[in-house]
Amino acid sequence: xxxxxxxxxxAPMGALIERVKLSEKNGFDTVWxxxxxxxxxxxxxxAVFAQHTSRVTLGPCVxxxxxxxxxxxxxxxxxxxxxxxxxxxxxxGAGISGFAELGVERVKxxxxxxxxxxxxxxxxxGETVTYRGEVIKFNEGKLSFxxxxxxxxxxxxxxxxxxxxxxxxxxxxxxxxxxxxVEEVRAFRAVLDEGARSxxxxxxxxxxxxxxxxxxxxxxxxxxxxxxPTVARLLGAGRLKFxxxxxxxxxxxxxxxxxxxxxxxxxxxxxxxxxxxxxxxRHVNSFTLAGDVREVTARVTELRRAGVDDITIMPFAxxxxxxxxxx
Numbered sequence: 001x002x003x004x005x006x007x008x009x010x011a012p013m014g015a016l017i018e019r020v021k022l023s024e025k026n027g028f029d030t031v032w033x034x035x036x037x038x039x040x041x042x043x044x045x046x047a048v049f050a051q052h053t054s055r056v057t058l059g060p061c062v063x064x065x066x067x068x069x070x071x072x073x074x075x076x077x078x079x080x081x082x083x084x085x086x087x088x089x090x091x092x093g094a095g096i097s098g099f100a101e102l103g104v105e106r107v108k109x110x111x112x113x114x115x116x117x118x119x120x121x122x123x124x125x126g127e128t129v130t131y132r133g134e135v136i137k138f139n140e141g142k143l144s145f146x147x148x149x150x151x152x153x154x155x156x157x158x159x160x161x162x163x164x165x166x167x168x169x170x171x172x173x174x175x176x177x178x179x180x181x182v183e184e185v186r187a188f189r190a191v192l193d194e195g196a197r198s199x200x201x202x203x204x205x206x207x208x209x210x211x212x213x214x215x216x217x218x219x220x221x222x223x224x225x226x227x228x229p230t231v232a233r234l235l236g237a238g239r240l241k242f243x244x245x246x247x248x249x250x251x252x253x254x255x256x257x258x259x260x261x262x263x264x265x266x267x268x269x270x271x272x273x274x275x276x277x278x279x280x281x282r283h284v285n286s287f288t289l290a291g292d293v294r295e296v297t298a299r300v301t302e303l304r305r306a307g308v309d310d311i312t313i314m315p316f317a318x319x320x321x322x323x324x325x326x327x
Contacts, residue, residue, distance in 0.1 A: 001304050004030035004312030005327060006061055006211060009040030013048065016040075020049045022327050024056045030089065032061030032312060035068075037098025043076045050084035057087045061175065061211075061312070062157045064095025065116035066104045071138055073116070074123040078147035086149055091175060092116060093157035096239070096265055108135050110162035117154050117170055125150045155209065159240040161191055168195020173207035175312065178234055178242075178287040180212050180299070185306040187243040207309040213288045216326045217318025220291035224281055227290045227316050231279050232272040234287060236260040250286055252278060289313065 005023040007016060020031050031049060035042040042060045049058055058080065063073055073090070081088035094109035106112075115133035122129045124147050131138040156167035157175035167174035168191065176188050185208070193203035213230045217223040234240060235252050237260075245251050256278060263271035289296050289311075300311060315326035 001300075001308065002029040002310045004028065004032055004209070004310060006032040006034065006312050006314045008034050008036055008314075009042070009045055013040065013045070016045065017048065017052050019324060019327060020056070021052055022324055024053050026327065028056060028327075030057045030059070030310075030312070032059055032089075032091065035060040035063040035095075037067070037101070043080060046080055047083050050080065050087065053087075055087075057089050058084055059089030059091055059155075061091040061155070062093030062095070063091070064093055065109075065112040065136060066095055066106060067098060067102060069138075070116035070119045070136055071123060071141060074120040075143060077120070077152055078124060078143065078145070078149075081152055082148045088149075089153050089155065090120070091155040091157055093175075094163065100264070100266075110158070110160070110166045111135055113156055113158075113163065114166050114170060117156075120154070121151075124152060155207075157211070159242065161241075161243075164188065164191040165195035165198070168192040168197075168203065168206050169199035169201065171206060173209055173310070175209040175211050177211045177240055178213070179210040179308075180288055180303070181244075181248070181286040182302060182306040183244040183248060184242055184286075185210065185303060185308055189307045191243075208307055209310040209312055210303055210308045211312045211314070213290075213316060214296070214313035214326060215288070215290045215316040215318050216293060216296050217321050218292060219318070220295050223292065223318045224284045224290045226318055227288050228276055228279050228284055229269040229273060230316070231283050231287050232275040233269050235279070235283070236272040236275050237263065237265075245286075248286070250283060 005028050033042050046058050077088050077090045092113050112135040115136040119131050123143050128142040130140045153172040155173040155175050156171040158164050174192050192206050196203040196206050215223040215227040260272050315323045317323045
């Protein structure tokens, strides 16, 4: 199993660099930076990370096919690959952050992701491309430099069946947010395998990545409390889909969902805080990694046995602790 660190560009650059260096020192394999509007710009920040590390792979997690044309993404990821000494990775998702502010309309996301990846791979191979997709268009263009690598690993992040099947069909790996329980891991794996087989691929060639908000402290109960607001937002917003949550009794009632409906994405956790009394430890344990070292180790072992290949954490500070201690 490999481990990844996911960060927002929401801290001063010096602090972000120190966290990346800390993760490399402590054996992490990958550092992802969210392409989240409107924090620090993703590719310039990743380039700085590359200059302060020597081993970890680096990439945006996730970028989307709407706010930045995929041809520009091909330029950016090829440049990062050159700067980093062939350590770049690329993760695509449907996106949502900043769309309202930018006037971006998200159309056919699973199709857009497939088309974006197809176009990017052609450009990385040095081809001159005219592309007429359902969503993505490109007119007789090519990169004006030769990428160091023509094959940069591409991951797809999705919590929906269409995106997950697309990941199985075309991606090197698939990322699912809050995939923190055995039942959901097994359901996720089944959809990936279906997508891979439909494309004539070996399902084992697609890595399953669980992307989990994570808080670790000496007091496991306090660590779970610290991360509970993230679960309130996760469930209250209803943006992520889970195949097994309802059967496991992990969904919120329609009345509770209605009480927080309509909150803007950019408003963060605050609109969902009234849900906290309804977010049990079972909810926290099913969608995050939280607790003391022993508890989190046991959970990771359980997820690995269920079929998780990689765990990517977004670290949160326990009360009296720090993000660095969680890393």
